[in-house]
Amino acid sequence: MPEHIPSELPEGDPFGADTLPYGVFTTPDAPDHPRIGVRYGAHVLDAAAAAAEHGSAYADLLDQPVLNPLLAAGRPVWQAVRAEVRTWLDGPHFHPLSEVTLHLPFEVADYVDFYASEHHATNVGRIFRPNAEALTPNWKHLPIGYHGRAGTVVVSGTDVVRPLGQRKAPADERPSFGPCAKLDIEAEVGFVVGTPAPANTPVPLGDFREHVFGVCLVNDWSARDIQQWEYVPLGPFLGKSFATSVSAWITPLDAFDTARTAPPERTHPLLPYLDDSAAEPGGIDIRLEVSINGEVITRPPFASMYWTAAQQLAHMTINGASLRTGDFYASGTVSGPGEDQVGCLLELTKGKGPYLADGDEVVITGWAPGPNGSRIGLGEVTGRIIAG
Numbered sequence: 001m002p003e004h005i006p007s008e009l010p011e012g013d014p015f016g017a018d019t020l021p022y023g024v025f026t027t028p029d030a031p032d033h034p035r036i037g038v039r040y041g042a043h044v045l046d047a048a049a050a051a052a053e054h055g056s057a058y059a060d061l062l063d064q065p066v067l068n069p070l071l072a073a074g075r076p077v078w079q080a081v082r083a084e085v086r087t088w089l090d091g092p093h094f095h096p097l098s099e100v101t102l103h104l105p106f107e108v109a110d111y112v113d114f115y116a117s118e119h120h121a122t123n124v125g126r127i128f129r130p131n132a133e134a135l136t137p138n139w140k141h142l143p144i145g146y147h148g149r150a151g152t153v154v155v156s157g158t159d160v161v162r163p164l165g166q167r168k169a170p171a172d173e174r175p176s177f178g179p180c181a182k183l184d185i186e187a188e189v190g191f192v193v194g195t196p197a198p199a200n201t202p203v204p205l206g207d208f209r210e211h212v213f214g215v216c217l218v219n220d221w222s223a224r225d226i227q228q229w230e231y232v233p234l235g236p237f238l239g240k241s242f243a244t245s246v247s248a249w250i251t252p253l254d255a256f257d258t259a260r261t262a263p264p265e266r267t268h269p270l271l272p273y274l275d276d277s278a279a280e281p282g283g284i285d286i287r288l289e290v291s292i293n294g295e296v297i298t299r300p301p302f303a304s305m306y307w308t309a310a311q312q313l314a315h316m317t318i319n320g321a322s323l324r325t326g327d328f329y330a331s332g333t334v335s336g337p338g339e340d341q342v343g344c345l346l347e348l349t350k351g352k353g354p355y356l357a358d359g360d361e362v363v364i365t366g367w368a369p370g371p372n373g374s375r376i377g378l379g380e381v382t383g384r385i386i387a388g
């Protein structure tokens with residue numbers, strides 16, 4: 001296959017030299033050779049080939065079918081590789097994005113999903129628990145989360161088969177079994193752990209950057225009818241474990257330096273391990289956009305999240321739990337204060353539906369402000385619903 005050299009990127013391309021996300025790709029002439037690529041404009045740089053040509057010390061780390069060895073190498077290596085990649089951008093070894101296949105970029109170790117948007121938690125609380133306080137008493141004191149199913153995390157573009165399960169609406173006399181009738185999306189932002197931490201060594205807020213490699217887009221597909229019947233008292237289970245989609249591109253955390261922003265004002269004093277009042281701004285200004293069948297339905301603002309990714313990591317490890325390379329955690333549904341900023345159909349339709357139909361295609365995109373007015377693109381996470 002010919003290798004192209006991309007011409008100058010169009011003005012404002014969100015995949016310029018300030019972005020440079022990593023993914024894993026194959027080409028039609030070498031379908032059995034997945035390797036690490038870097039997105040640049042509408043092209044993918046074959047980082048493995050460029051590294052080999054330049055005699056880079058990181059050639060082996062980049063000629064891999066998953067990002068995990070690079071993730072495990074730690075922050076000094078992440079920074080050195082990113083600097084070297086920048087020097088390869090005017091060389092050969094590019095493939096048009098339209099000619100490659102993108103794969104799940106990392107082997108997921110453990111997967112955790114949080115519940116960190118005050119707007120989402122309030123809206124869902126009102127719909128699911130109309131006779132109780134919308135926010136539970138613990139909500140402002142710790143980032144609530146649940147353990148998801150790492151083995152069902154799939155890459156963007158993977159079809160999502162409508163799940164089967166038990167449903168029982170409050171008015172039904174007994175549960176029934178069948179295909180989910182309330183299939184929903186959740187627009188989220190994900191964080192990929194690189195550097196591990198041994199057991200009993202909690203990660204303080206200030207060490208977030210040492211451990212988290214990068215950021216991606218997430219769709220936490222949710223079967224609301226299954227979820228509402230099964231979740232008491234232990235939380236989400238089969239209603240969310242059938243599939244969770246992630247974008248094919250993992251953008252290094254350093255690309256979001258100009259997008260750092262202060263999280264919302266904390267209304268309750270926090271225990272010291274979560275107190276970020278003196279820390280660097282923990283929020284990130286990422287603007288999400290969700291479309292169904294080509295029509296934009298909502299624009300959730302990640303900057304509005306109450307709990308930050310650094311607080312989530314600190315909380316996840318404060319009990320002594322270890323951290324592994326490839327651990328993956330999602331922010332929780334991103335919902336802003338506006339009705340056109342909510343991150344799922346449950347909120348958008350106030351619990352009444354309609355939900356996803358077979359054949360619907362969902363696309364979540366996102367970007368953040370970069371240096372000098374540039375944009376940092378997060379790509380997209382897509383999925384089409386297939387009848388079960």
Ligand SMILES: O=C(O)/C=C/C(=O)CC(=O)CC(=O)O
Binds near residue numbers: 113115117332
């Ligand atoms: O309030 C509930 O019972 C559950 C709400 C969710 O579906 C939460 C979830 O997956 C976490 C999130 O994405 O914010």
Ligand SMILES: [Ca+2]
Binds near residue numbers: 186220332333
């Ligand atoms: Ca979720």
Ligand SMILES: [Mg+2]
Binds near residue numbers: 148220240242243
């Ligand atoms: Mg899920």
